[in-house]
Amino acid sequence: MSEDEKNSLNTSDNGTPQKAESDQDSTDGGSFVADILGTLGIGSRSSGKGPPAESGKTIKQRPPASPPQLENEVRTSQWGQDTSYHQEADLSQDPIGADAIEIQSPKRTSHKRWLLFPVLLVFAAGTFFLLKNREPTPPAPDVVATYNGKNITTAELKAFIEQEGLKEMEHMICPAHGYDHSKCDPTEECESHPVDSLEGYQQMTARLATEQMVMDWAEENGMLQREDVRHTMSDLLNDVTVSQYAEQLHNENVSVESVSSWEVQQYYDDNRAAYAGKTLSEVEDEIRQTLASQKDENFFPQYIEQLKKTAGLQVNFDILKVTEPTEQEISAYYQKNQNTYAVSESATYLEIRITGSDAASRATDASRKIRSGESFDSVATSFAEGGKAAEQTITKEDAANGGKQKLFTMKVGDISDPIDNGDGSQSILQLKSKKSAGVQPLSEVKAEIRSALLEEKTAQEYEQRKTETLFSIHSRRYTLGDFYTEFLELSEVNQKSYASFDKKKQLVEQIISQELLLEESGDAASGENSHDMEELKIQYLSQMIHQEEVDDKLIDATDEEAQQYYDENLESMVSPATAQLNLIWISQGDNAEKKALAKSKAEEALAALKNGTEFSAVAGQYSEDTSAEIGGEIQGEFHEGDLDPSMSKAISSLAVGEYSEIVDFAGGYYIIQIRERAEKRQLAFEEVSENIKAHLQEQQHAQLEADMEQTLLERFGFTVYDKTLRQLMKEAAVENEAAS
Numbered sequence: 001m002s003e004d005e006k007n008s009l010n011t012s013d014n015g016t017p018q019k020a021e022s023d024q025d026s027t028d029g030g031s032f033v034a035d036i037l038g039t040l041g042i043g044s045r046s047s048g049k050g051p052p053a054e055s056g057k058t059i060k061q062r063p064p065a066s067p068p069q070l071e072n073e074v075r076t077s078q079w080g081q082d083t084s085y086h087q088e089a090d091l092s093q094d095p096i097g098a099d100a101i102e103i104q105s106p107k108r109t110s111h112k113r114w115l116l117f118p119v120l121l122v123f124a125a126g127t128f129f130l131l132k133n134r135e136p137t138p139p140a141p142d143v144v145a146t147y148n149g150k151n152i153t154t155a156e157l158k159a160f161i162e163q164e165g166l167k168e169m170e171h172m173i174c175p176a177h178g179y180d181h182s183k184c185d186p187t188e189e190c191e192s193h194p195v196d197s198l199e200g201y202q203q204m205t206a207r208l209a210t211e212q213m214v215m216d217w218a219e220e221n222g223m224l225q226r227e228d229v230r231h232t233m234s235d236l237l238n239d240v241t242v243s244q245y246a247e248q249l250h251n252e253n254v255s256v257e258s259v260s261s262w263e264v265q266q267y268y269d270d271n272r273a274a275y276a277g278k279t280l281s282e283v284e285d286e287i288r289q290t291l292a293s294q295k296d297e298n299f300f301p302q303y304i305e306q307l308k309k310t311a312g313l314q315v316n317f318d319i320l321k322v323t324e325p326t327e328q329e330i331s332a333y334y335q336k337n338q339n340t341y342a343v344s345e346s347a348t349y350l351e352i353r354i355t356g357s358d359a360a361s362r363a364t365d366a367s368r369k370i371r372s373g374e375s376f377d378s379v380a381t382s383f384a385e386g387g388k389a390a391e392q393t394i395t396k397e398d399a400a401n402g403g404k405q406k407l408f409t410m411k412v413g414d415i416s417d418p419i420d421n422g423d424g425s426q427s428i429l430q431l432k433s434k435k436s437a438g439v440q441p442l443s444e445v446k447a448e449i450r451s452a453l454l455e456e457k458t459a460q461e462y463e464q465r466k467t468e469t470l471f472s473i474h475s476r477r478y479t480l481g482d483f484y485t486e487f488l489e490l491s492e493v494n495q496k497s498y499a500s501f502d503k504k505k506q507l508v509e510q511i512i513s514q515e516l517l518l519e520e521s522g523d524a525a526s527g528e529n530s531h532d533m534e535e536l537k538i539q540y541l542s543q544m545i546h547q548e549e550v551d552d553k554l555i556d557a558t559d560e561e562a563q564q565y566y567d568e569n570l571e572s573m574v575s576p577a578t579a580q581l582n583l584i585w586i587s588q589g590d591n592a593e594k595k596a597l598a599k600s601k602a603e604e605a606l607a608a609l610k611n612g613t614e615f616s617a618v619a620g621q622y623s624e625d626t627s628a629e630i631g632g633e634i635q636g637e638f639h640e641g642d643l644d645p646s647m648s649k650a651i652s653s654l655a656v657g658e659y660s661e662i663v664d665f666a667g668g669y670y671i672i673q674i675r676e677r678a679e680k681r682q683l684a685f686e687e688v689s690e691n692i693k694a695h696l697q698e699q700q701h702a703q704l705e706a707d708m709e710q711t712l713l714e715r716f717g718f719t720v721y722d723k724t725l726r727q728l729m730k731e732a733a734v735e736n737e738a739a740s
Contacts, residue, residue: 138721145205147718160208201725211538213716218541237533242514245521254295259288307516315471319480320504325453333449334442341440345396347407350389352380352428356676363418363426376430550704557696562689577680578637582673585625602662602669615673
């Protein structure tokens with residue numbers, strides 16, 4: 001059974017039940033500002049209205065990553081590698097529990113805004129700021145829009161469309177014929193040209209205006225005069241310049257095309273023994289690839305070394321050194337900050353966690369086996385989730401909240417009776433060790449203290465020596481202060497990794513290489529590339545606006561607010577009923593004869609089941625699915641609503657251990673057994689409180705974005721003039737007809 005066929009069992013995109021939509025108005029296309037600013041990275045509207053359990057989609061709440069630097073996000077958006085991918089749906093689902101609630105959580109200052117402009121914005125109809133009762137009159141025949149007292153003319157709009165290459169990119173792929181548009185009918189959707197439509201021109205006008213509004217907003221708010229903004233923009237532009245120049249060097253000197261015929265001949269002559277019996281023409285491509293790979297490995301290090309020789313480079317690495325903390329300083333820091341190293345009483349234990357609708361009875365059986373002398377590990381193999389006991393450590397405070405306070409009255413080696421976890425599961429615990437409350441000894445935290453002291457000393461000593469020259473290129477000085485500014489812009493993780501003297505030397509070498517390439521690049525940022533640079537600046541400023549007007553104003557939801565939301569939406573706070581399935585699948589093949597043989601095989605399998613043969617044995621013998629190797633077990637839990645109606649109907653009335661009749665579906669014959677069932681249950685507040693808080697913050701985020709959009713409307717008064725755009729369309733039609 002292929003993955004696509006498995007996926008077809010599910011009627012939802014993600015393998016979890018699809019419930020009724022929330023009270024979000026689906027017809028609301030938002031304002032033009034929402035659409036445009038979403039593209040710029042200033043905002044992406046989401047209603048955040050529905051109660052968190054209504055969609056039923058599953059997400060896992062993870063600890064927020066360290067907030068990425070704005071500079072790094074913008075750099076990644078335009079110049080980093082594209083790491084996006086499409087992940088296929090899978091029958092294997094994570095267990096459904098407290099996290100079976102969709103609340104998209106905006107983490108403070110960590111909204112990632114990948115700010116690369118798309119070729120064409122696809123706006124909802126009616127999203128432009130136009131007068132409803134009558135069409136506004138343009139102030140002049142060639143004005144397509146006004147904002148903030150400024151006009152956008154037809155000439156400016158046409159130049160913008162030309163510069164962005166929108167005419168060439170508007171018509172990329174046909175859903176039916178791919179890139180071969182010769183097969184397309186003129187009436188097909190792919191043959192429409194959105195730029196040559198009223199909506200298309202409205203979109204492009206709005207996009208052009210929004211770029212200019214971002215610059216105006218930044219100027220009016222003094223953002224362009226801020227040292228941190230100017231420094232970051234300078235770094236961004238320099239990085240892009242170096243990146244483009246490095247790519248140019250690579251293409252000119254390292255590509256296969258850069259390998260000369262003389263080099264190929266020389267390599268062939270030097271390696272005739274390896275190419276015995278083969279002519280040069282037969283191995284020329286292979287030799288070119290080999291030589292290009294060799295150049296690729298050595299070119300840039302050699303190129304940088306050559307630049308160093310001609311640049312009059314002078315480096316003083318010694319000023320990077322920082323006085324090492326003494327033992328006395330470390331001890332004094334420890335004594336002063338002992339409260340920081342206080343630890344609570346804790347217990348380390350092994351847990352047999354038992355899930356399923358019959359968890360309580362199975363936990364009783366497991367406990368009985370342990371009391372009868374069977375080992376804890378052996379019982380875990382038979383009863384525990386995942387087939388083994390999990391080792392955990394818990395503090396006394398957390399144990400009181402989580403129902404595991406018994407651990408602190410047990411002796412090492414003791415095994416508990418079954419514990420009800422409050423979520424339908426049961427646990428049996430074995431205590432491995434205890435640790436008393438107290439303070440971590442100095443030996444355990446010495447490295448941490450040394451690192452903290454070294455960080456303090458670095459800041460102090462670098463401040464004292466900030467004007468000293470670290471290196472110079474062609475008599476242009478780069479000071480220790482310049483270096484430390486760059487160092488502090490690294491993420492916290494990278495600062496720690498570059499904390500040592502040797503690592504800082506490596507970082508300086510990288511900076512020197514970049515400075516040499518930037519100097520050598522000359523006019524790389526001029527001409528055609530200047531437009532890219534300008535857009536990069538706009539993208540960065542867009543992100544800064546969103547950061548300061550939205551993200552920085554977010555306030556964490558309180559426990560009281562989350563409790564109120566929980567009480568008001570109690571009916572939505574449920575974990576739906578689920579089932580775990582075993583499967584026998586037999587392919588019907590691609591013709592009637594194979595289908596008949598497959599049906600006969602499925603009937604044999606069903607007969608074997610009815611004669612009392614274990615399902616796992618029948619699956620191993622008859623099933624053609626990869627799960628046959630493990631007795632037909634399909635991993636994860638399913639809601640019947642996820643499955644195709646024919647599948648859902650076949651298993652809806654089955655009890656645990658029972659199996660269906662043969663189901664004819666999607667080119668295969670199926671027999672499905674219910675391995676386990678879990679009933680629908682109410683989720684406790686403690687299970688969903690963090691998800692609710694994230695949802696409330698998303699609502700707050702949406703309101704802040706709406707406020708920002710309204711501010712833009714009031715400040716800039718953007719208006720599009722359709723009369724001028726229609727005239728532009730007529731002119732374009734005439735030009736297209738003349739060109740054809």
